[in-house]
Amino acid sequence: MSSTNGTRPVRVTVNGTVHEATVEPRTTLSELLRSQLGLTGTHVGCEHGVCGVCTVLIDGKAVRSCLTLAVQVDGSEILTVEGLAAADGTLHPLQEAFSAEHGLQCGFCTPGFLMAVYALLTEKPDAGEDEIREVLGGQLCRCTGYQSILRSVMRAAAQFRESKLEWVR
Amino acid sequence: MSLDCLPVTERRWIGRDVVRVEDRSLLTGRTRFIDDVVLPGMLHCAILRSPFPHARIIQIDTSRAEALPGVAAVVTGADALAWCQPARSTPEGWGLRCLASDTAHFVGEPIAAVAAASRAAAEDALEAIDVEYEPLEPVTDPFRAMSGDSPLVMEGKGTNVMFHRVFTWGEVDAAFAGAEHVFTEKFRWNRVGANPTETFGTVCEWDPGTLELCVYGSIQAASSAALGCAGTFGIPSSKVTVKSQHHGGSFGGKGGARGIVVASMLSRKAGGRPVKWIEDRSEYLVAGGGQAWDRHYEASIAVSGGRVTALSVTLVDDLGASGEGFGALGAAKPLAAFTGPYEIPTARYDLSLVATNKTPVFPYRGMGPPPHFFVLEQMMDIAARALEIDPAEFRRANFIPADRFPYTIPSGNEYDSGNYGEVLDAALSLAGYAELRREQEEARKQGRLMGVGVVSTVEPGVFDWNAYAIVGMPQTGVPEGATVSIDILGSITVRVGFSMEGQGQYTLVSQLVADYFHVDMDAVSVVQLDTRSAPPSFGPGGSRLGVAISAAVLGACQRLTGTLRRVAAALLRAPEDQIELWDGNFVLKDRSGGALSVAKVAATMLARSDLLPPGVDPLPEATYVWTAPGRTPADDEGRAKSYLTAAQAVHVVVVEIDPDTGVVEILKYAVADDCGVRLNPATVEGQLDGSIAQGIGAALYEEYVYDEEGQPLVATLADYLIPTINEIPVTQKTAVVTPSPFTPLGAKGCGEGAIHTTPAAVMCAINDAMAPRGVLLTEVPASPQRVWKTIREANR
Structure with missing residues (x-):
């Protein structure tokens, strides 16, 4: 339902928490997450969908949050980087693998x-x-040259195949 | 000199692959980058930019924008004229103000700016600013710009030539006149640049009460930024505080000075409300700090008896519309390694820095030697090919011998140490060089274009301002400080003046202190201070910080140990000179009597004033500021002992070219390098990997394209081709370690070596592949189009 000034209400579940927010039609998902919900772990690198820095999960699928409008995710389940580590701060195995490699x-x-x-x-x-x-070809990194990222992911993938339960958030 | 100077039986941290202390916050999204900073009352800035490469600004009307809801302030060139000086520049006197007032000099130059309640509102307001332009003829070709009939980029200057000088080191003319062979070629290096995944951003607050300016930002060199602000606004530097946020890469090309000045002016005009400006990617690509090295070269080498006797390089460097980005430093830096790893006795550098109506150039990782070594290494291959000498053996024959270090090159710098032949052997062996040449012979029989590049370069490490004296940098020395402090519970805090930007220097600090005082790394915290609180600091840049901060921290640990030892001597009732620190305890040198832990001595200082010896303050902390020893001011020909260390590497690259498409595929990439003692081998390897990837980008993909009218044709990351994982080969690496005799731990600067070497190596491999066709590609990047056209020339 649209209000008279053009804003719309959206209801999303982010990392398991339900949020209700009012957004302009032009508000992107990355802006909703960062500016309105205070989840600044999702970064924005190019605002035109090339670099992949802003990738989040909507209903289990990876998407560019800079190219997704907030009104599009009404009713969706979103997972961001803040949702990976356990509540007690224990890193997700994927995060552990990136650090180790x-x-x-x-x-x-x-x-x-x-x-x-x-x-x-x-x-x-x-x-x-x-x-x-x-x-990985859809994600840009300017620092690492990717070799250590590939090693990290291969390590995480092997770990995941052994213990799926620890993995899924 | 080596890690053995640490007072422990066994080192547990330094010199080992340790998990970085930076990682945990980064991996959980907790690290606060500049766009995550929100201050009370904060406004958002958007910048209106020139659509013309060269135009007169007839009139600006901001009244409609000012009347829009949420708009708090608008600034234009008139405000800049009233409040700001032009940017400091190299060469001096070629800086522009942050907002153009009467003339626009390049597409993307800031014209006006708005501060509003949201970024969207600020961008909306830009559309309500009316600017009347009178387009002027632009100049985009530096050779035209140097001619008498060219339009002038800065009218008042009367010329577009910012700088021209010929530097002669030794009897160059005689060497060329007496040479058996002289080889000459022209080269073109097109614009590339840093492009960190995070663009520049800042939050600026101009306090109308105290008249002080506070700047937060993704700033690489905070202290330089603070001095820049003070100079630009004409306020005392003690009134400026810069706090650099941890940031998403820099590579020299973070840029941002104009953004800081514009946001500060908006804050001032908005009554002191903080103003945030986050550069978007298109702004970064078109007019940010991401463009570097727009170069036209002509080079000659003289060769007699298989030895290079002279090198002459003529460089016309297109710096764009002003010297504000300090891109000129990149033309001066090759003096620190002009002749590469070779014993070339004479050299000449004919250097022109030219203004055009393009975006000003900025530093980029490597700061100038990557194009220089591309040229030098092509010349080495051109000579080797003509003389029918194997390119690896031609290089070996010309290497500076291992027994000649420290070695002074003709352009004045001194290389600390090295064993270039050993590094070459390691690289050739790792790559299976002899077998590669056999494979190449087979490939050639089949008509395939397979090539091998073998390239060696020197990486000047630990930069010094004196290296840039020729373009107007008067200083010698770059101080870097650290404070090591122990609290009453024995926890250790190290205070530094720089933020994290990816190199893992907080980890390095923690490793070193943990080993020095024999504690776990967790017991050490690293804290960043702002520019008014920190000891002298430059921060990352010029392959310097690893050496500089480890030297500063070591010095502070040693100084603190001296203080603690006085207290320990009193407590142990023994002469001070009989006591030493070992494995975290103060003990008698003969190991008689008791031991006192560092933590206990520090706690005693803070909590038992009755036991404090006379003359000792209750302050278990020490500050040490390090600067490289033995540096000398530059002489009239630019010669100085500048960069303290000289790392060296050999890259062996194998490529195959598809003659139908011009696409280059890298089949093999092997690296041997010597950057001295590796303080954290994993992060050194990370520097190598990242630098190789950027080098491959420069060699094959990346280019800031302009049309002849000065319109940029690159405005998104779909136009500027940063390599993905699928463009970067898996590399093989091996290390040779020749410790630096000049640095406290034997380490050498290592952040830039690969980008010095990779573009040259890839281009040598490409030209080796095309050699049977008798053609040479002399322009980077070697895009499929350029390679295909070069091959077509052969078919004519």
């Missing part, structure tokens, strides 16, 4: 990589290197 340097692109890889491995736990490379 030095899969990050400045860390600005990292949330996007984590969410894209999380979406892939929860959907295809047996994804091989080619499939992993295909997904």
Whole structure:
């Protein structure tokens, strides 16, 4: 339902918490998450859908939150990087793998990589290197040269295949 | 000199692959980047930019914008004229003000700016600003810009030539005149640049009560930014505080000075409300700090008896519309390694810095040697090919011998140490070089274009301002400080003046202190201070901070140990000179008597004034500010002992070219490098990997394209092709370690070596592949179009 000044209400579940917000039609999902819900772990790198830094999950699918309008996610379940670690602060195995393999340097692109890889491995736990490379090919990193990221994901994928329960959020 | 200087039986942290202390916050999204900063009453800025490369600004009317809801302030060039000086620049006197007032000099130059309740409202208001322009003829070709009939970028200057000088080091003319062979070629390096995944951003607050300016931002060099603000606004530097946020990469090209000044003016005009400006990606690409090295080269080398006897390089460097980005430093830095790893006795550098109506250039990782070494290494291959010498052996024959270090090159810098032949052997062995040449022979028989590049470069590390003396940097030395402080419970805090930007320097600090005082890394915290609180600090840049901060922290630990030892001597009732720190305890050198832990001594200082020896303050902390020893001011020909260390690397690259499409595929990439002692081998490897990827981008994909009228054709990351994982090969790496005799732990600067080497190596491999066709590609990036056209020339 649209109000007289053009704003609309949206109701979303982010990392398990229900939020109600009022947005302009032009408000993007990344703006909703960052500015209105205070979830600044999702970063914005290009605002035109190329770099993948802003990747989050909507109903289990990885999407560019900079190209998604907030009104489009009304009623959806969203997972962001803040939803990966356990409530007590224990890192998600994917996060542990990135740290162990030095899969990050400045860390600005990292949330996007984590969410894209999380979406892939929860959907295809047996994804091989080619499939992993295909997904990583949608994410830009300017620091690492990707080799350590690939190692991180391969390590995480092997771990995931052994213990799925610890993995899914 | 080495890690053995640490007072422990066994090192547990330094020199090992340790998990970074930075990671946990970054991986959970908790690290606060600049766009995450929200201050009470904060406004948002948007900037109106020139659509013309060169135009007179006849009139600006901001009244409609000012009347829009939520708009708190609008600034234009008139405000800039009233409140600001032009930016400091190299060369001096070529800076512009933050907002153009009468003339627009490049597409994207800021014209006006709005502060409003939201970014969207501010962007809406830009559309209500009416600007009347009179387009002027632009100049985009630096050779035309140098001619007498060119339009002038800055009218008052009377010329577009910012700088021209010829530097002669040794008897160059005689060397060329007496040479058996002289080889000459022209080269073109097109604009590339940093493009960190986070653009520049800032929050500025001009306090009308105290008349002080506070700046938060994704700022690489906070202290330089603070001095810049003071100079621009004509206020005492003690009234400016810069707090650099942890930021998403920089690579020298974060930029942002104009944004800081514009946001500060808006804050001033809005009664002191903080103003946030976050550069969007298109702003960064078109007019941010991301463009570097727009270069036209001509080079000659003289060769006699298989030895290079002279190198002459003529560079016309297109700096764009002003010197505000300090891109000129990148033309000066090659003096620190002009002749690369070779024993070339004479050299000449004919350097022109030219203004055009394009975006000003900024530093980028490597700061100038990447194009220089691209040229030098092509010349080495051109000579080797003509003389029918294997390119690896031609390089070996010209290497500076291992027994000649420290070695002074003709352009004045001194290389600290190295063993170049050993590094070459390691690289050739790792790559299976002999076998590669056999494979290449087979490939050539089949008509395939397979090539091998073998390239060696030197990475000047630990930068010094004196390296840039020729373009107007008067200082010698770059101080970096740290304070090490122990609290009453024995926890250790290290205070530094720089933020995290990806290199893992907080981890390095923690490793070093944890080993020095024999505690766990968790017991050490690293805290960043703002520019008014921190000891002298430059921060990251110039492959310097790892060496500089480890030296500063080591110095502070040693100084603190001296204080603690006086207290320990009193408590142990022993002469001070009989006591030493070992494994975290103060003990007698002969190991008789008791031991006192560092924590206990510190706690005693703070909590038992009755036990404090006379003359000792209750302050268990020490500050040490390090600057590289033995640096010398530059002489008239620019010669100085500048960069303290000289790392060296050999890259072996194998490529195959598809002759039908011009697409280059990298089949193999092997690296041997010597950057001295590796303080955290995993982060050193990360620097190598990232730098190789950027080098491949520069060699094959990345380019800021302008049309002849000066319109940028690159405005998104779909136009500027940053490599993805699928463009970067898996590399093989090996290390040789020649410790630096000049740095406290034997480490050398290592952040830029690969980008010095990679573009040259890839281009040498491409030209090796095309050699049977008798053609040479002399322009980077080697896009499929350029490679295909070059091959077509051969078919004519």
